[in-house]
Amino acid sequence: MKLSLFITCFNDTLFPETGKATVHLLERLGHTVEFPLEQTCCGQMHYNTGYHEEAIPLVQKFVDVFGDAEAIVAPSASCVAMVHEFYHKVAERSGDSRLREQVEKLVPRVFELSQFLVDELGVEDVGAYYPHRVTYHPTCHSLRMLEVGDAPLKLLRNVRGIDLIELPMAEECCGFGGTFAVKNADTSMAMLGDKIRHIKDTEAEVCIAADNSCLMHIGGALQRQRGGVKTVHLAEILASTETSS
Amino acid sequence: MSSDKAKTPTFQESAKAYLDNTQLRRNIGHATHTIRDKREQAVGEMPDWEELREAGSNIKQRVMRHLDKYLVQLEKSVQQAGGVVHWAKDGKEANRIILDLVQQKQVEEVVKVKSITTDEIELNKALAKEGIQALETDLAELIVQLAEDEPSHILVPAIHKNRAEIRELFKEKLNQDELSDRPEDLAEAARLYLRKKFLSAKVGISGGNFAVAETGTISVVESEGNGRMCTTLPDTLITVMGLEKIIPTWRDFEVFMQLLPRSATAERMNPYNSFWTGVTDGDGPQEFHLVLLDNGRTNVLADEVGRQTLNCIRCSACLNVCPVYERTGGHAYNSVYPGPIGAILTPQLKGLEDEGAASLPYASSLCGACYEVCPVKINIPEVLVHLRGKIVDEKKRNGGIKQKTNQEHIGMKLMARAFKKRSRYERAQKLARIGQGLFVKDGSISNLPGELAGWTAMRDLKPIPEQTFREWWRQRDE
Numbered sequence: 001m002k003l004s005l006f007i008t009c010f011n012d013t014l015f016p017e018t019g020k021a022t023v024h025l026l027e028r029l030g031h032t033v034e035f036p037l038e039q040t041c042c043g044q045m046h047y048n049t050g051y052h053e054e055a056i057p058l059v060q061k062f063v064d065v066f067g068d069a070e071a072i073v074a075p076s077a078s079c080v081a082m083v084h085e086f087y088h089k090v091a092e093r094s095g096d097s098r099l100r101e102q103v104e105k106l107v108p109r110v111f112e113l114s115q116f117l118v119d120e121l122g123v124e125d126v127g128a129y130y131p132h133r134v135t136y137h138p139t140c141h142s143l144r145m146l147e148v149g150d151a152p153l154k155l156l157r158n159v160r161g162i163d164l165i166e167l168p169m170a171e172e173c174c175g176f177g178g179t180f181a182v183k184n185a186d187t188s189m190a191m192l193g194d195k196i197r198h199i200k201d202t203e204a205e206v207c208i209a210a211d212n213s214c215l216m217h218i219g220g221a222l223q224r225q226r227g228g229v230k231t232v233h234l235a236e237i238l239a240s241t242e243t244s245s
Numbered sequence: 246m247s248s249d250k251a252k253t254p255t256f257q258e259s260a261k262a263y264l265d266n267t268q269l270r271r272n273i274g275h276a277t278h279t280i281r282d283k284r285e286q287a288v289g290e291m292p293d294w295e296e297l298r299e300a301g302s303n304i305k306q307r308v309m310r311h312l313d314k315y316l317v318q319l320e321k322s323v324q325q326a327g328g329v330v331h332w333a334k335d336g337k338e339a340n341r342i343i344l345d346l347v348q349q350k351q352v353e354e355v356v357k358v359k360s361i362t363t364d365e366i367e368l369n370k371a372l373a374k375e376g377i378q379a380l381e382t383d384l385a386e387l388i389v390q391l392a393e394d395e396p397s398h399i400l401v402p403a404i405h406k407n408r409a410e411i412r413e414l415f416k417e418k419l420n421q422d423e424l425s426d427r428p429e430d431l432a433e434a435a436r437l438y439l440r441k442k443f444l445s446a447k448v449g450i451s452g453g454n455f456a457v458a459e460t461g462t463i464s465v466v467e468s469e470g471n472g473r474m475c476t477t478l479p480d481t482l483i484t485v486m487g488l489e490k491i492i493p494t495w496r497d498f499e500v501f502m503q504l505l506p507r508s509a510t511a512e513r514m515n516p517y518n519s520f521w522t523g524v525t526d527g528d529g530p531q532e533f534h535l536v537l538l539d540n541g542r543t544n545v546l547a548d549e550v551g552r553q554t555l556n557c558i559r560c561s562a563c564l565n566v567c568p569v570y571e572r573t574g575g576h577a578y579n580s581v582y583p584g585p586i587g588a589i590l591t592p593q594l595k596g597l598e599d600e601g602a603a604s605l606p607y608a609s610s611l612c613g614a615c616y617e618v619c620p621v622k623i624n625i626p627e628v629l630v631h632l633r634g635k636i637v638d639e640k641k642r643n644g645g646i647k648q649k650t651n652q653e654h655i656g657m658k659l660m661a662r663a664f665k666k667r668s669r670y671e672r673a674q675k676l677a678r679i680g681q682g683l684f685v686k687d688g689s690i691s692n693l694p695g696e697l698a699g700w701t702a703m704r705d706l707k708p709i710p711e712q713t714f715r716e717w718w719r720q721r722d723e
Contacts, residue, residue, distance in 0.1 A: 007714050007715075009664065009670070011714060012674075012713050012714040012715055013674050013677070013709055013713055013714075014707060014709055014710070016710055016712060016713055016714035016716075016717055019714035019717075019718075020714065020717060023718075035714075035715070035718050037667065037715060037718075037719070038667050039667075040663075040664040040665075040666075040667060040670045041660075041664040041670075043664070045657075045660070046657060046660070046661055047630065047634075048611060048630055048633070049633060049637070049653075049657065050606075050630070050632075050633030050634045050635075050636055050637035050638075051634075051637055051657045051661065052634040052637070052638070053638070053641075054657060054658070054661035057661070057664075057665050058661070058664050058665070061664070061665065085627075086630070140610070140611070140612035140613055140614075141611075141613075143613075144612065144613035144614065144616070144617055145613055145626075171614075172568055173568045173610050173612035173614070175568070175610060176610060177609065177610025177611055177612070178610075178611070179607075179653075180607065180609065180610045180611070181610075181699070181700060182696060182697060182699045182700055183257065183607050183699075184256070184257055184260065184569075184607065184608060185699025185700065185702060186257070186260055186261050186264050186699075187260050187264060187569055187572055187573055187608070188610070188699075189702065189703045189704075190264050190270075190572040190573075191568050191569070191572060191610070192703065192704070193703075216706075216707055217704060219707070220700075220703075220704030220705045220706060220707070221703055221704045221705075223689060223704075223705045224691070224703060224704060224705045
């Protein structure tokens with residue numbers, strides 16, 4: 001299957017390893033991957049902060065870049081949730097009936113990586129190898145907006161050598177929330193403090209999630225505390241093999 | 246909400262103090278987790294819970310679509326049953342109506358059933374000004390009233406207080422020299438105090454959970470029986486309720502009497518369910534007044550996205566699962582409606598020009614836990630983001646130079662411009678990588694200036710790596 005990769009501006013700029021892992025993984029599974037270079041940002045940050053007008057050209061751009069793609073796959077649950085939950089609202093606001101139609105046609109073809117693998121391709125074992133003690137944090141947007149269910153866990157359970165420990169209070173928000181982490185930094189940090197405690201309770205070496213934004217927030221605190229726990233995106237775990245790790 | 250347009254502090258400002266109060270955080274964390282787990286159990290028993298939610302949401306949506314019709318129908322039904330209906334456009338008007346009614350009875354004390362609507366209009370204060378004491382008879386409301394405090398939770402107003410604190414309060418205010426902190430003993434002390442009041446009261450004041458348009462029946466559900474006392478013992482009963490609390494028919498109780506108790510107190514049924522229809526000769530109050538309150542609600546109704554906020558049946562399940570509420574408590578919201586529902590209801594009732602109210606839609610990480618538990622399926626994250634949009638639009642229109650020079654505004658504008666065009670975006674990536682050199686130390690960023698300092702107070706920031714994904718891809722393609 002020919003897949004178009006939406007890598008997201010956040011991963012492109014800050015977490016290129018996640019993008020590379022997504023490419024390696026999908027190619028290993030026998031798919032042709034393309035990365036349209038014109039892509040930039042889905043508009044989530046603008047939209048969620050209230051800059052709805054500014055999101056219109058970004059939605060238009062997304063539609064222009066990916067309009068013809070058979071399937072669009074992204075290693076970011078929150079960006080995909082933005083497309084699924086809010087693109088029709090942005091299109092509505094634009095008053096442009098053509099954009100509305102384009103969005104309507106495009107949205108069902110945009111997938112989060114784990115959801116695409118498990119629900120669309122029916123793959124649960126991607127042939128990965130990762131011999132470490134890990135825990136998985138289900139990010140809010142993957143869990144409650146996209147409803148990926150246990151797709152990421154199904155994939156992780158099939159990774160060779162992995163020691164997957166259940167995270168206590170896993171479904172609680174880590175406190176990131178985009179600009180919330182800056183605007184309400186004190187509250188965000190109180191939430192983060194509890195999340196970090198629960199991660200440490202698992203004695204895992206690695207905390208995994210389907211969103212690098214949440215992981216940057218969690219990882220930022222783990223690094224500050226020099227606790228020795230790493231954060232790694234799900235795609236990178238799934239891309240790991242005996243030869244690579 | 247409050248009749249004068251006083252400026253309230255922002256959520257950020259208020260939250261800070263409460264976050265530092267470790268006792269408060271423990272009290273609220275413990276209480277919300279207990280209710281949360283119990284609710285999950287109570288809801289888990291129901292095989293048709295999702296269908297019930299769907300039904301609840303549909304009924305409420307129908308009410309909002311035809312509110313004009315249902316309100317007139319309710320008025321007629323109540324009048325036919327011997328009640329009197331009053332219309333209040335705001336809190337001031339509602340308080341005036343109630344004060345007149347109470348003064349006609351020439352009493353100095355009235356007993357009250359717990360009602361957030363009366364808190365919203367600050368009825369107790371308005372009555373006190375004229376020398377009338379409104380006595381709260383719900384145990385938790387009594388605690389809050391005796392402590393001269395404010396409620397911090399819709400359903401559990403004294404959730405921020407623990408047993409030891411309540412014991413001290415009762416010892417002092419109820420003149421109890423010997424009092425243990427056993428819940429039974431604390432309740433008994435309040436009971437003895439309140440019993441005398443119930444028996445002598447001439448006027449009772451209540452809110453209402455539901456009003457049936459078809460029959461004119463008002464309903465109050467509660468746990469302690471104080472509501473039953475207040476609505477049956479006094480000669481005169483005055484009920485004040487928001488005009489959105491209507492349900493069309495008696496039959497609709499089938500849905501709401503399942504949704505509400507399980508979502509609110511995790512009970513299959515409330516211990517006390519009171520229903521009254523007008524007045525009955527020789528039984529209960531001989532005079533019944535219903536005050537229907539607008540106070541900003543029709544403005545909420547006019548907003549197509551915001552409208553769903555009026556579906557709320559005040560169960561407070563959203564408060565109990567909210568990770569923000571759990572840490573800051575209810576007072577940080579500076580409103581009688583705290584938590585996620587407060588974050589969308591308060592700004593819509595008060596208006597977005599109030600800086601404190603306009604900070605509330607941002608008091609959320611958009612985690613969506615509230616939407617998941619809402620028994621009438623109010624999409625709170627959707628309304629939060631919708632309100633943020635209205636706030637930004639409003640600031641752009643009327644914010645003047647302050648808005649134009651605001652760091653966030655400039656940042657958002659610049660980034661929107663960069664994202665619009667690939668070449669600008671790629672240039673911005675390079676600039677950011679060079680620019681961060683000022684802040685990177687030992688491979689991470691631990692200290693940022695201005696508004697971004699909030700990030701680095703507890704978290705390091707990962708620097709931008711040497712190569713972007715797209716640079717790697719291009720190289721690979723070659």
